[in-house]
Amino acid sequence: MARVAFPLSVFQDSDGNPVSFGRVLVNISTDVQTPTPEHIAASFVVGIDLDVNGAVIGSPLVWPNAELTPSDAVYVYSVYSQVGQAIVREASLTV
């Protein structure tokens, strides 16, 4: 029962250009309980900054979905460019 690395590490636009200094917004689709036990708030959106190469800065960790209750929750993420243009909008992610 441990958190794991956020599985998406580098972001590009549809032309293959890195999303330099962009931002990834992440939340969970529904309120869930963690094994610890604690609570992840579904509407508590968190941002992950990207570097010049579109790579995630830092080492964000997330709970595997199977360890959350209810277990049918998924992560939802959107990717924005440095100027705020939506590159990816509300994509689902299961870890």
Added chain:
Amino acid sequence: MATKNQITGGGFQDALGNPLALGYLQFELSQDSQVNGTTQIAAGYIVKINLDSSGNISTSPAQSVWPNDVISPVGTFYLVSAFSANGQLVWGPNAQQVLSTPSPFDIGVWVPASVNTGLGGSSSTFPSTIGNLPSFVNTTGGLQDSGVEAADVVLRSSNNQFGNTIQTFGLSGSGEVQVSNIGITIIDPSLTNVAAIDTATGTGLFSKLATSQTPAASTTASDHSVPIVLNGTTYYMRLSTTP
């Protein structure tokens, strides 16, 4: 004499584990209630519970609420919402219960969408007669005026009020659960079995509808006898010209 129980923990956080620092919770009791036989608890009085810098319930001072298992009527719950420090709703509202044990009560054990709202507590009439209800009663925060389809509903009766100790309604397809402010009605897809439950009293009624009937007239002397077959039993309706 029942007393309030301290609530602790929670660990409210975002998807990456950042705490809901200095946020707060709001507790709203599901209905006006009574405790210790004399004390009234006003449901409309929303309680604010502060979180610390770790997203846990602040312990200084201790935050306490009335446990749901010591107040009347049974089956109450709290609608709990979590807000960020700047007032943004981030969690809930979720129906949750605080119990008298353990003390203090760690709210980390709460599982969102797990409390049956509108069904009462474990010792009331309702849960002893009804179970495995679909999730709509878990998440809407109460009864509502809408039809809801469900896959399966199982009714259990401790006093034969449904005519069976266990009655299962397979509702996939056209089966329906109808919830109103006065009761719950469950109809199976064949329109044969119906259960009605008065949510105020817990009284249940189970019946089979007359769906197959074979009217065919016959005559006996001066009377006419009309046999009608209902669910396999033949009844006779007599028509007579004699008063």
